[in-house]
Amino acid sequence: MTALGRSRPTHVLANAPFRRLWMAMSVCSLGDWLNLLALTALAGNLTQGDYRVQSLAVGGVFVAKMLPAVLLGPLAGVFADRFDRRLTMFCADLARFAVVLSIPFVGSYQWLIIATVLVECVNLFWVPAKEATVPNLVPKAQLESANQLNLLVTYGTAPIAAMLFAALSVAGDLIAGIVPFPLGRDATGLALIVNACAYLVSAFLIFTLRDIPKRDGAISTPSVLKQVVEGWRFVGRDRLVRGLVIGMLGAFAAGGAVVGVAKVYVEALGGGDAAYGVVFGAVFVGMALGMFFGLRLLRELSRRRLFGLAITVAGLVLVAIALVHNLVIVVMLTVVLGACAGIAWIIGYTLIGLEVDDAIRGRTFSFLQSTARVTLLLVVSLANPLAAIFGLHVLALGEFSYRFDGTNLVLLIGGALAVGVGVLALRHMDDRKGISLAADLIAAVRGEQFPTEAAEHVPGLFVAFEGGEGSGKTTQSRLIAIWLRDQGFDVVQTREPGSTKIGMRLRAILLDAAERGLSARSEALLYAADRAEHVEKVIRPALYRGSLVITDRYVDSSLAYQGAGRALDPKDVSKINAWATGGLVPHLTVLIDTPPEVGLTRLGGAADRIESEPLEFHERVRKEFRALAAAAPERYVVVDGTLPQDVITRQIQDRIREILPDPVPRESEDITGTMPAIRD
Numbered sequence: 109m110t111a112l113g114r115s116r117p118t119h120v121l122a123n124a125p126f127r128r129l130w131m132a133m134s135v136c137s138l139g140d141w142l143n144l145l146a147l148t149a150l151a152g153n154l155t156q157g158d159y160r161v162q163s164l165a166v167g168g169v170f171v172a173k174m175l176p177a178v179l180l181g182p183l184a185g186v187f188a189d190r191f192d193r194r195l196t197m198f199c200a201d202l203a204r205f206a207v208v209l210s211i212p213f214v215g216s217y218q219w220l221i222i223a224t225v226l227v228e229c230v231n232l233f234w235v236p237a238k239e240a241t242v243p244n245l246v247p248k249a250q251l252e253s254a255n256q257l258n259l260l261v262t263y264g265t266a267p268i269a270a271m272l273f274a275a276l277s278v279a280g281d282l283i284a285g286i287v288p289f290p291l292g293r294d295a296t297g298l299a300l301i302v303n304a305c306a307y308l309v310s311a312f313l314i315f316t317l318r319d320i321p322k323r324d325g326a327i328s329t330p331s332v333l334k335q336v337v338e339g340w341r342f343v344g345r346d347r348l349v350r351g352l353v354i355g356m357l358g359a360f361a362a363g364g365a366v367v368g369v370a371k372v373y374v375e376a377l378g379g380g381d382a383a384y385g386v387v388f389g390a391v392f393v394g395m396a397l398g399m400f401f402g403l404r405l406l407r408e409l410s411r412r413r414l415f416g417l418a419i420t421v422a423g424l425v426l427v428a429i430a431l432v433h434n435l436v437i438v439v440m441l442t443v444v445l446g447a448c449a450g451i452a453w454i455i456g457y458t459l460i461g462l463e464v465d466d467a468i469r470g471r472t473f474s475f476l477q478s479t480a481r482v483t484l485l486l487v488v489s490l491a492n493p494l495a496a497i498f499g500l501h502v503l504a505l506g507e508f509s510y511r512f513d514g515t516n517l518v519l520l521i522g523g524a525l526a527v528g529v530g531v532l533a534l535r536h537m538d539d540r541k542g543i544s545l546a547a548d549l550i551a552a553v554r555g556e557q558f559p560t561e562a563a564e565h566v567p568g569l570f571v572a573f574e575g576g577e578g579s580g581k582t583t584q585s586r587l588i589a590i591w592l593r594d595q596g597f598d599v600v601q602t603r604e605p606g607s608t609k610i611g612m613r614l615r616a617i618l619l620d621a622a623e624r625g626l627s628a629r630s631e632a633l634l635y636a637a638d639r640a641e642h643v644e645k646v647i648r649p650a651l652y653r654g655s656l657v658i659t660d661r662y663v664d665s666s667l668a669y670q671g672a673g674r675a676l677d678p679k680d681v682s683k684i685n686a687w688a689t690g691g692l693v694p695h696l697t698v699l700i701d702t703p704p705e706v707g708l709t710r711l712g713g714a715a716d717r718i719e720s721e722p723l724e725f726h727e728r729v730r731k732e733f734r735a736l737a738a739a740a741p742e743r744y745v746v747v748d749g750t751l752p753q754d755v756i757t758r759q760i761q762d763r764i765r766e767i768l769p770d771p772v773p774r775e776s777e778d779i780t781g782t783m784p785a786i787r788d
């Protein structure tokens with residue numbers, strides 16, 4: 109995903125052998141989706157009548173589809189190593205063609221399940237052979253584009269299959285009305301025949317693909333369970349990855365619940381196979397809409413927030429789907445559901461690509477894929493029995509009766525689960541703590557530029573010290589820097605204004621007591637200019653090196669002195685500072701709260717321009733500092749500046765300790781890149 113636009117897919121497709129393989133993959137994917145739709149629909153139709161049996165029957169199809177991969181994956185990998193890849197794929201295609209074709213002719217549920225297991229077993233050979241062939245046909249530099257194309261047809265064919273299925277159902281009904289339909293018991297037979305033909309076309313394409321080398325290297329499918337266990341060891345350690353994985357799996361589980369019960373659910377709403385196809389397609393149409401328009405509309409919102417939000421909204425929509433019994437509304441809601449899923453999916457993948465360390469990125473992806481499969485299997489196999497056990501209940505309220513059955517319950521649980529996971533992901537990964545989500549959203553929809561980078565994205569740790577005149581923050585920040593250096597951290601201690609060459613000249617202007625003519629706005633802009641210089645030249649480079657940065661004063665000083673003190677609009681001050689800093693927010697701000705009458709008496713020497721302001725000015729400043737801290741308590745520690753110095757130091761140390769990375773280097777070399785550098 110990250111390289112989208114960097115490489116042009118047309119280049120890969122200009123490669124004739126790859127194009128042929130890709131076409132085979134596309135028809136197979138289309139066939140696979142059609143297969144899923146037709147089989148679940150057929151299973152439902154074959155067992156019509158009893159609601160419970162029907163639920164279980166549809167669930168059985170999913171289990172049959174996923175069990176072979178989970179159980180036999182490694183075994184098939186070993187076998188696949190020994191065969192010629194082209195021949196493997198060709199035979200597999202012919203086998204799939206024959207088995208799928210037999211399903212509508214036999215027309216029994218038992219055979220449907222056996223046939224499904226057989227087809228999936230064959231897939232275990234086809235897929236690794238195909239995966240291993242791609243690098244044989246495509247040069248290394250184009251591999252990424254090739255993979256993007258693969259992904260495109262794997263998921264992109266789903267809505268096409270859904271539409272095709274709906275159309276075939278209608279066509280099947282028409283034909284059946286004219287001549288007694290000989291294939292199976294209903295129109296799903298037609299879909300299965302088309303599905304079988306797709307495999308036949310693929311067999312032909314593969315057969316004529318002579319460029320696949322006879323045999324080289326090993327193809328293997330590692331055990332799904334092994335991947336899950338190993339992957340968790342890496343993934344579980346990183347807070348961001350954990351949030352992402354939990355979010356994506358939760359979304360997957362909720363999606364699984366929908367797919368699992370959709371057939372029976374749609375039937376309960378009075379819809380037939382065509383309606384099932386439409387609902388199924390709506391998910392994917394929504395996904396496409398979300399990926400393109402949703403992300404564009406909310407471009408200014410923090411990606412991490414959008415990720416959690418999308419999953420939460422998906423959950424709420426799912427709850428609505430569970431409760432509303434109107435097919436048209438359900439289809440519309442399903443589009444919204446798909447859009448949320450699409451947004452979450454793209455962001456999740458992109459964030460992993462961008463923010464997860466290179467060394468564990470591959471493992472994260474494969475972990476995600478394996479756990480997604482296991483999750484899907486679990487959810488689908490549990491969803492249908494659960495629906496069956498719950499059965500059908502009709503609540504009679506006077507004249508009205510309200511139907512609530514097992515599928516409604518499953519959707520409701522799925523929705524609640526997604527809401528929970530979404531909120532968890534929001535909490536886990538929030539990079540704009542203390543700023544209300546609603547305010548962010550409104551700003552994003554209006555297209556206002558909001559800070560894009562928060563300190564959490566950087567490897568280092570950023571702490572700011574704030575307080576009024578004579579509060580003692582300069583002394584405290586020094587003591588804390590020494591304490592941290594003693595523990596082996598690489599500490600950069602700095603201050604505002606005046607920590608850069610330009611900054612020193614700005615400082616001279618700003619604090620010169622003679623400079624009385626300075627207007628409030630130019631004062632705010634000059635402080636912001638100093639800060640922009642400070643962030644770009646000192647703070648950000650240090651954070652990217654993984655250092656611990658301690659600054660004496662930061663943005664809050666401007667909000668307090670220029671915003672509250674000089675009575676400028678706080679929104680304006682906040683905006684110019686967000687722009688100046690590129691949205692860099694400290695991980696922690698230490699506020700040393702000292703009454704101005706105490707602080708001002710501590711000052712020695714001649715008062716500078718600001719120190720000589722009246723007491724009310726300093727009162728306003730203090731009030732603003734306290735208000736800022738109160739609005740985001742998790743990002744602040746407020747200490748009483750009238751306490752003895754050593755007590756203050758200890759309080760600050762206790763709070764900083766909570767956010768310090770483990771000073772003992774971790775056992776794996778993979779993750780040190782994400783932690784502040786440790787000096788030994």
Ligand code: TYD
Nearest residue numbers: 577578582604605635661665666669718719
């Ligand atoms: P400084 O000599 O560094 O004193 P202190 O020990 O109080 O930090 O002077 C900084 C002065 O600049 C202080 O009076 C507050 C003022 N100031 C602002 O008004 N806005 C700002 O954004 C910053 C960083 C400082």
